[in-house]
Amino acid sequence: MEHVTNEPAGVGRPDWVAPATEPLDPSIPVNDYDSFAEEYSAENENSLLNAHIERPAMTALAGDVSGRRILDAGCGSGALTAALRERGAVVTGIDASAGMLAVARRRLGDDADLRVVDLRDPLPFADGTFDDVVASLVLHYLKDWGPTLAEMRRVLKPGGRLLASVNHPFVEWLAEDPRPSYRETTSHTDLWTFNGKSFPLTFWRRPLSAMTDAFIDAGFCPPAISEPKTAPDAPESFSGISFMCFVAQVPSSGCSYGCQATCS
Numbered sequence: 001m002e003h004v005t006n007e008p009a010g011v012g013r014p015d016w017v018a019p020a021t022e023p024l025d026p027s028i029p030v031n032d033y034d035s036f037a038e039e040y041s042a043e044n045e046n047s048l049l050n051a052h053i054e055r056p057a058m059t060a061l062a063g064d065v066s067g068r069r070i071l072d073a074g075c076g077s078g079a080l081t082a083a084l085r086e087r088g089a090v091v092t093g094i095d096a097s098a099g100m101l102a103v104a105r106r107r108l109g110d111d112a113d114l115r116v117v118d119l120r121d122p123l124p125f126a127d128g129t130f131d132d133v134v135a136s137l138v139l140h141y142l143k144d145w146g147p148t149l150a151e152m153r154r155v156l157k158p159g160g161r162l163l164a165s166v167n168h169p170f171v172e173w174l175a176e177d178p179r180p181s182y183r184e185t186t187s188h189t190d191l192w193t194f195n196g197k198s199f200p201l202t203f204w205r206r207p208l209s210a211m212t213d214a215f216i217d218a219g220f221c222p223p224a225i226s227e228p229k230t231a232p233d234a235p236e237s238f239s240g241i242s243f244m245c246f247v248a249q250v251p252s253s254g255c256s257y258g259c260q261a262t263c264s
């Protein structure tokens with residue numbers, strides 16, 4: 001399990017993450033999960049932030065998924081895919097990284113439906129294919145959420161749900177140096193270091209209202225928002241802020257949110 005540093009204001013970041021302070025080496029690709037798929041997957045498996053905060057939160061939000069057809073968008077090495085399958089869901093996993101999907105296939109088996117897909121592109125599924133889309137810790141790699149959320153909505157059935165987790169916008173804002181205008185959408189690059197080798201990852205931070213507006217603009221009902229806590233059975237606790245989760249429903253005649261904006 002990684003050590004989660006308690007930076008000022010309770011910002012939780014693992015100690016293998018540091019801001020990129022020097023100009024980047026242009027020969028090293030950014031956000032190249034293929035380069036560290038094994039190392040990141042091993043870290044993600046048992047880490048406090050992933051295994052004991054984010055993943056339990058997402059599985060709890062998903063609730064009873066038995067028999068539901070679910071798209072795991074940005075599935076990585078498939079830990080959430082596996083958890084949803086164990087609960088009876090029929091899950092398709094997509095990710096931009098073939099290396100991460102190779103780890104997922106080792107976990108999930110040859111018959112798992114796993115495909116290389118970049119979430120900035122149209123999704124290779126028919127309208128209304130899925131009951132749920134889950135997107136764990138992936139949307140913050142995208143500058144523009146609009147086309148991606150519109151595609152997610154398209155492949156969901158009426159009443160279907162998009163469950164998404166992202167780095168908490170306040171964490172990202174507090175971590176950026178110099179601190180940017182909160183109201184702007186800004187990017188910053190961190191270095192993730194595994195076995196003495198560092199890899200650059202660029203994250204897009206946006207204000208909370210830009211996130212909720214993006215769901216609504218894509219045709220979802222106003223999302224429910226939550227800030228996950230450490231799971232009760234975790235070996236240690238973290239009281240700071242880490243992630244934000246959204247549950248956004250596609251309008252339907254039985255829509256439980258009762259909003260008038262998009263339901264007609």
Ligand SMILES: C[S@@+](CC[C@H](N)C(=O)[O-])C[C@H]1O[C@@H](n2cnc3c(N)ncnc32)[C@H](O)[C@@H]1O
Pocket residue numbers: 031033044050073074075076077078079080094095096097100117118119120135136137138141
């Ligand atoms: C932090 S990992 C999370 C993986 C998994 N969802 C989980 O929570 O364990 C982020 C994943 O998003 C994927 N990713 C990043 N940008 C992407 C994009 N544009 N399209 C599809 N996948 C992307 C990466 O390859 C990586 O597997």
